[in-house]
Amino acid sequence: MTTATARISRSGHTAAKPSRNAKSRERALAWARRAPLLPALVFLIIVTQLPFVVTLIISFLNWNSLSPDKTAFAGLENYVTVLTDPDLRQAIFTTIFLTVAVVLASLLIGLGLALLLDKKFIGRGLARTLLIAPFLVVPVAAALIWKHALLNPTYGLINGILTWIWSLFGSVTPPQLDLLSQAPLMAVIVSLVWQWTPFMMLILLAGLQSRPMDTVEAAQMDGATSWAIFRHLTLPHLRQYLELGGLLGAIYIVQNFDAVFTLTAGGLGTANLPYAIYQTFYFANEYGLASAAGVVVVIGTIIVATFALRTVFSLFKKEAAR
Amino acid sequence: MSTLTPAASRKAAPVRPTSNNASGRRGKSRMDPTRNNTAAGLAAWLLALLFAAPVVWMILTSFHSETDAATNPPSVAANLTLDAYREFFGETSGVSPWPSLINSATASILSTVLVLVLAIPAAYALSIRPVKKWTDVMFFFLSTKMMPVVAAILPLYLFARTVGALDNIWFLILMYTSMNLPIAVWMMRSFLAEVPVEMLEAAQIDGANLLLTLRKIIAPVAMPGIAAIALICFIFSWNELLLARVLTGVVAGTAPVFLTGFVSGQGLFLAKVCAAAVVISLPVLFAGFAAQDKLVQGLSLGAVK
Numbered sequence: 001m002t003t004a005t006a007r008i009s010r011s012g013h014t015a016a017k018p019s020r021n022a023k024s025r026e027r028a029l030a031w032a033r034r035a036p037l038l039p040a041l042v043f044l045i046i047v048t049q050l051p052f053v054v055t056l057i058i059s060f061l062n063w064n065s066l067s068p069d070k071t072a073f074a075g076l077e078n079y080v081t082v083l084t085d086p087d088l089r090q091a092i093f094t095t096i097f098l099t100v101a102v103v104l105a106s107l108l109i110g111l112g113l114a115l116l117l118d119k120k121f122i123g124r125g126l127a128r129t130l131l132i133a134p135f136l137v138v139p140v141a142a143a144l145i146w147k148h149a150l151l152n153p154t155y156g157l158i159n160g161i162l163t164w165i166w167s168l169f170g171s172v173t174p175p176q177l178d179l180l181s182q183a184p185l186m187a188v189i190v191s192l193v194w195q196w197t198p199f200m201m202l203i204l205l206a207g208l209q210s211r212p213m214d215t216v217e218a219a220q221m222d223g224a225t226s227w228a229i230f231r232h233l234t235l236p237h238l239r240q241y242l243e244l245g246g247l248l249g250a251i252y253i254v255q256n257f258d259a260v261f262t263l264t265a266g267g268l269g270t271a272n273l274p275y276a277i278y279q280t281f282y283f284a285n286e287y288g289l290a291s292a293a294g295v296v297v298v299i300g301t302i303i304v305a306t307f308a309l310r311t312v313f314s315l316f317k318k319e320a321a322r
Numbered sequence: 323m324s325t326l327t328p329a330a331s332r333k334a335a336p337v338r339p340t341s342n343n344a345s346g347r348r349g350k351s352r353m354d355p356t357r358n359n360t361a362a363g364l365a366a367w368l369l370a371l372l373f374a375a376p377v378v379w380m381i382l383t384s385f386h387s388e389t390d391a392a393t394n395p396p397s398v399a400a401n402l403t404l405d406a407y408r409e410f411f412g413e414t415s416g417v418s419p420w421p422s423l424i425n426s427a428t429a430s431i432l433s434t435v436l437v438l439v440l441a442i443p444a445a446y447a448l449s450i451r452p453v454k455k456w457t458d459v460m461f462f463f464l465s466t467k468m469m470p471v472v473a474a475i476l477p478l479y480l481f482a483r484t485v486g487a488l489d490n491i492w493f494l495i496l497m498y499t500s501m502n503l504p505i506a507v508w509m510m511r512s513f514l515a516e517v518p519v520e521m522l523e524a525a526q527i528d529g530a531n532l533l534l535t536l537r538k539i540i541a542p543v544a545m546p547g548i549a550a551i552a553l554i555c556f557i558f559s560w561n562e563l564l565l566a567r568v569l570t571g572v573v574a575g576t577a578p579v580f581l582t583g584f585v586s587g588q589g590l591f592l593a594k595v596c597a598a599a600v601v602i603s604l605p606v607l608f609a610g611f612a613a614q615d616k617l618v619q620g621l622s623l624g625a626v627k
Binding site: 030033034035036037039040041043044047048049050051052054055058112113116117119120121122123124127128129130131132133134135136137138139140141142144145146148149150152154155157159160161163164167194197198199202203206251254255257258261262273274277278281282287290291293294295297298301302305 | 359360362363365366367369370371373374375376377379380383391392393394395396440441443444446447448451452453454459462463465466468469470471472473474475476477478479480481496497499500503504507560561563564568577578581582585590592595596598599600602603606607610611614615617618
């Protein structure tokens with residue numbers, strides 16, 4: 001007996017009920033079924049969908065809260081500004097680059113880690129727990145630690161270790177990095193990759209451990225090399241999990257605010273769209289412009305999400321067919 | 323049937339039970355287990371230590387004095403002290419983090435309760451007695467989670483300002499509820515879908531009413547799931563910064579908001595920054611280690627089991 005057939009038989013109960021007041025009874029039954037769902041549904045529509053509609057409306061207005069009497073319909077002006085203003089356009093590119101870089105790097109490292117952790121070795125549970133730690137530090141706290149305790153050019157851990165290693169060889173002039181001012185976007189990327197790799201690892205590990213072992217064993221019996229097994233059995237099986245990890249990672253990282261806000265405060269070309277929008281409405285009070293940028297983020301997310309939904313949907317169908 | 327149910331596969335997911343391993347991978351599998359795995363184990367441990375190093379360093383530094391914390395090369399063997407924690411809790415500076423910690427706890431716990439109150443009936447309607455087109459409803463929930471917060475934050479801010487709900491913990495609680503509700507519904511549905519239909523039918527035949535069925539059949543299966551969902555909602559609310567920063571201020575500010583203000587106000591006192599980071603991360607570290615695999619399930623919106 002599978003859950004799918006169960007579900008069908010469950011809904012099948014109500015489908016056919018011939019009686020005198022069949023229609024109204026059926027309707028009443030349908031509402032009885034729907035009733036438990038409605039509070040959550042209505043709440044979410046009010047709290048998430050309505051505000052977005054308002055954002056959409058504001059995005060067509062010329063509205064700076066510092067000069068409220070100049071509020072007027074602006075047409076597409078705000079959208080033109082978002083796409084042409086050098087800072088905002090830069091923010092779009094930064095968002096794309098940041099997201100792609102972090103997702104790819106954390107997926108690759110996460111895949112490597114998942115493959116290692118799939119093998120049995122001494123203290124595997126503890127190693128796994130240690131690896132998850134980065135993901136469990138509160139994001140703002142993690143960003144602060146990276147900024148002050150690790151990347152600080154004078155007493156951060158990374159330069160400290162460089163000094164120590166160089167002193168082992170009797171050198172008093174170790175190389176000292178200053179990632180935060182030399183390559184601030186890199187600093188943001190490194191800290192985010194550190195935080196997100198465990199997430200990718202956990203998803204991929206779940207994928208690896210759901211892999212049917214009989215085909216792998218059969219391949220081993222036939223003398224397939226580990227690389228051939230990885231390439232032709234493991235990777236195809238992991239594909240869905242790689243997609244899911246990548247797309248969900250993208251959706252979370254596109255929205256990242258904490259790291260950009262804390263590490264660089266958006267300076268030196270690190271402002272992504274969420275940070276730029278925050279600044280545009282919170283400090284510049286350009287409500288129309290901020291809203292248009294918000295809509296641009298949503299359009300971008302919809303593009304990513306369409307793929308994400310397809311992936312999730314295929315997993316979903318798999319589950320329903322089980 | 324038991325090997326095919328989601329329950330069984332989920333239990334097997336985190337660390338494959340040794341009994342499974344022994345029977346499933348006996349014999350010719352893993353040709354040279356010892357050599358291969360020692361190398362993999364070493365590599366994994368090396369990377370694990372590398373990834374954990376920043377966390378370990380944060381904890382270690384928080385127990386150092388300010389002078390020992392700010393040295394180059396690092397002073398690993400320096401004396402341990404609780405000074406940074408004393409400072410952080412305001413014994414010398416007079417700025418107490420307690421109100422913000424209490425705000426965070428209030429917002430996280432109450433929004434979690436609200437989420438459960440809304441999500442459990444919804445998931446019931448989507449799995450035990452599924453409404454028509456339940457997949458469409460599921461995807462609507464999911465799509466709200468995919469909308470970036472920045473796309474709705476200005477109207478929320480304007481609304482809060484208009485009705486006087488700025489810097490009000492209750493408004494933040496409502497926001498956190500909407501933030502976590504989709505995930506909770508998704509996870510809850512996948513947990514409830516595990517309730518064996520035979521048992522439900524048997525209960526129906528025996529004439530058990532809805533309440534009895536809920537209590538005796540559904541609750542035992544759903545309880546671990548509810549606990550996991552609660553932990554995940556708690557963690558997400560506790561971690562949240564953007565909404566809290568825009569919607570709260572002096573009165574209702576949460577711990578992440580306090581932390582950002584604390585650092586810019588106090589300047590660079592490394593040990594104190596680390597102590598602060600440790601204190602606000604502690605609840606999440608505990609909750610997260612307790613619910614490691616549930617965390618992935620939540621983040622991947624219940625899709626990966």
